[in-house]
Amino acid sequence: MGVGWRAGERAHRKQRWSARASLVCVSLAALLPLLYGGLGGVLLLMVGAAGIAVTAAGLWWVLTRRGTARAAAATLAAAAPTAVVAMFAAANLLWVVVLSLTLWVASVWAGRYALRSTGLRPVRVKEHRTPPPRRPFLVMNPHSGGAKVERFGLKEKAERLGARVVLLDPERPRDVAELARRAVAEGADxxxxAGGDGTQALVAAVAAEHGLPFLVVSAGTRNHFAMDLGLDRDDPAACLDALTDGVELHVDLGFAGGRPFVNNVSFGVYGAVVQSPAYRGDKVGTALDLLPELLTGQSGPRLTARAGGTTLTGPQALLVSNNPYRRDDPAGLGRRERLDSGVLGVVGIRVDNAAEAAGLLLDPEAGALTVLTAREVVVDADLPTVDVGIDGEAFVLPVPVHCRIAPRALRVRVPRLRPGVPQPQPRLDWRRVRKLAAAVSRTAVTGRSAGGPGLPG
Structure with missing residues (x-):
C-alpha cells in the first residue's frame, strides 16, 4: 500500500504544481500589458478587442452583401487586425502581446493538465465479442475519397477475406438500400x-432493420462517422480486418423525416446551399452567391425548432446530430465523444446584424448560439417543404420534420486493433484550478492519515 500511496502522492504533487503554474501564467499574461505599457497598454488592449469586433462585423457584411459593398467589407475585415498589429508595433508592445498570448496558452495547458484526473472519466465503449461473418456483403464507391477503393486495393482485400463486393457506377446510379436488402434476402450476414457518410447511412439503416452487423470502411472524403468510431481514416484497408478479427460496438442511429443519418442533418443556410447543382464543383463560390439572401431572410423558410422544452425561433442555421459534438476542447471540434448516449445534439445560430456577429465571435456563449441535447427535435417552417442536408446529401422534406434517435440500434463491426477516439480534455474551470492549487497539499496530508490520498471536491 505504501508504493500505491507514494504514486498517488507524486501525482497529487504534479497536479498542485501544474495548477499553481497555470495561475502564475494567467496572472502574468494579464499583468504584462499593464506593467510594460501602463495605461497606454490597457488602452491598446481595448483597441485590440475593438479590432476583433470590427473584423467580425466585416466578415458578416462579406457574407450578407454583394459587389462593391462586399469588397469594401472584405477590405475592412483584413485592415482591422493589420492596423491593430501596427499600433502595438509602433508602441513597442508587440512582443508583450506575443508573450502574453504564449503565457495564456501555457496557462490553459497547465490548468487542463492539473484537472485531467480530477473528475474527468474516459468514455469506455463496450465491445461485444462475436464470431466473424460467413457471408459479408460490401458496397464500394470507386470514386469516393479520391479513388481510395482502387488506391488501397479494397475490393481485392475484401474478396480475399470472403466478402461479396458490388462496385457502384456513377454513370448508372443504383439504389444502395435496395442492393443491401437484396443481399440480406440472399443470406448476407x-x-x-466503402464510401461517403451518406451512403453509409442508407446501408446502416438496412443493417439495423434486420439486426445485422454493419462494417464501415473509411474510403470517403471526410469519414466523420469512421473517425468517431475510432477507425483509421488514413488506412481504409485496415477497416477490413474487422471481417476476421473484429468486435462489435452498439451505437445510435439518427432519423430525420424517416431518413437515416449517421452524422447530422442540417437545416437553414447549409441545407439550402447544398441544393445548388454548382455546390459540388465550387463550394465557396456557391455559398457566397447564395448567403446574402439566406442570412438576411430574403429567401428560404423561417424555421422553428422544438427540442425538449426549448423552442428555437428563426435560426438561420440548425444542426441536429447523432449524439452531440464536443465543444470544450478546440482540438476536438467536429468530433463526438461517444455515439451511444441516446440523445441528439442540437446547435442553432441566429445572427441578425453585424453587432451580433461580433458578439458571437467575442463570446461563444452569447444568445446568438443555442446548444442543447434532446431525444427528439421537431423542425417546422412557414413553407410546406424545407431544404436539408443529410450527411452532406441534399434532400427536400415536407414539414414538420421529426428528428429522432434510435438508441444503440446499429451493430457496427470494427477491427479489434484500431487507433480509437482521442479522449477529450477537461473543461478549464478556474475555480477548480485555484482550489486544487491551494488544497492538494492539505488533502494529501489528510489522505496519509486516512490510509490513502484524497482529492479536493
Whole structure:
C-alpha cells in the first residue's frame, strides 16, 4: 500500500504544481500589458478587442452583401487586425502581446493538465465479442475519397477475406438500400460500405432493420462517422480486418423525416446551399452567391425548432446530430465523444446584424448560439417543404420534420486493433484550478492519515 500511496502522492504533487503554474501564467499574461505599457497598454488592449469586433462585423457584411459593398467589407475585415498589429508595433508592445498570448496558452495547458484526473472519466465503449461473418456483403464507391477503393486495393482485400463486393457506377446510379436488402434476402450476414457518410447511412439503416452487423470502411472524403468510431481514416484497408478479427460496438442511429443519418442533418443556410447543382464543383463560390439572401431572410423558410422544452425561433442555421459534438476542447471540434448516449445534439445560430456577429465571435456563449441535447427535435417552417442536408446529401422534406434517435440500434463491426477516439480534455474551470492549487497539499496530508490520498471536491 505504501508504493500505491507514494504514486498517488507524486501525482497529487504534479497536479498542485501544474495548477499553481497555470495561475502564475494567467496572472502574468494579464499583468504584462499593464506593467510594460501602463495605461497606454490597457488602452491598446481595448483597441485590440475593438479590432476583433470590427473584423467580425466585416466578415458578416462579406457574407450578407454583394459587389462593391462586399469588397469594401472584405477590405475592412483584413485592415482591422493589420492596423491593430501596427499600433502595438509602433508602441513597442508587440512582443508583450506575443508573450502574453504564449503565457495564456501555457496557462490553459497547465490548468487542463492539473484537472485531467480530477473528475474527468474516459468514455469506455463496450465491445461485444462475436464470431466473424460467413457471408459479408460490401458496397464500394470507386470514386469516393479520391479513388481510395482502387488506391488501397479494397475490393481485392475484401474478396480475399470472403466478402461479396458490388462496385457502384456513377454513370448508372443504383439504389444502395435496395442492393443491401437484396443481399440480406440472399443470406448476407454482414453489410458494409466503402464510401461517403451518406451512403453509409442508407446501408446502416438496412443493417439495423434486420439486426445485422454493419462494417464501415473509411474510403470517403471526410469519414466523420469512421473517425468517431475510432477507425483509421488514413488506412481504409485496415477497416477490413474487422471481417476476421473484429468486435462489435452498439451505437445510435439518427432519423430525420424517416431518413437515416449517421452524422447530422442540417437545416437553414447549409441545407439550402447544398441544393445548388454548382455546390459540388465550387463550394465557396456557391455559398457566397447564395448567403446574402439566406442570412438576411430574403429567401428560404423561417424555421422553428422544438427540442425538449426549448423552442428555437428563426435560426438561420440548425444542426441536429447523432449524439452531440464536443465543444470544450478546440482540438476536438467536429468530433463526438461517444455515439451511444441516446440523445441528439442540437446547435442553432441566429445572427441578425453585424453587432451580433461580433458578439458571437467575442463570446461563444452569447444568445446568438443555442446548444442543447434532446431525444427528439421537431423542425417546422412557414413553407410546406424545407431544404436539408443529410450527411452532406441534399434532400427536400415536407414539414414538420421529426428528428429522432434510435438508441444503440446499429451493430457496427470494427477491427479489434484500431487507433480509437482521442479522449477529450477537461473543461478549464478556474475555480477548480485555484482550489486544487491551494488544497492538494492539505488533502494529501489528510489522505496519509486516512490510509490513502484524497482529492479536493
Amino acid at each position: 454482414l453489410l458494409g460500405v
